[in-house]
Amino acid sequence: MMQKALIVRTGPEGHEGLKQLNRQLETGWRVATVSPMGGAGESGGGPCHAALVVLEPRGRDEGTAVAVEALERAEPEAQSVVEEVMRDLGGLIDGNGAESPNEPLR
Template sequence: MTQKALIVRTGPNGHEGLEELNIELERGWRVAQVAPMGGATGTGDAPCHAALVIIERSDPDEGPTLAVEALERTERETGTVVEEVMKNVGEVMEENGADSPDGPMP
């Protein structure tokens, strides 16, 4: 995974860094994290807002990401549980869980 950090500022005189961010998003990058930045004053008295934007993209040569690996592991574990349940399908179950120990509910 390749990442880049961009600073996007906005204020009374317009935006800085927003066009660059939009270009990268059009190229296939995605926003991974956004953090507001303090102390972003402009040249005048008008307030200015800024944010640190982390963008990322997958490299085609990389293997599966951690999220994909976790999903595959979960699918394998789920398959094991399903196989265990299906193995015991023919067995008689004690009680159905609908009745309380004191008898059926009114």
């Protein structure tokens, strides 16, 4: 069975890895095991705690899980392409697109 491992840390300054964990849970993964990790150390004014969280697909076959993981990996790249195109078009888009740019406005 396919699995993923995430490290989640918490301390006085907040959380690290919690957003990633929540996103995986929202997209159909479930927690298989949670193991506390020693040596997380202290940060600023207090101790830090860390855990190794192992996830596995929830109610899907292996092939579906592989496909979802591939889409999850491709999403950030697609988002950066969209952002780049929008940045490049920034000043070029004007009006509602119904009128020709050479026709005077009514």
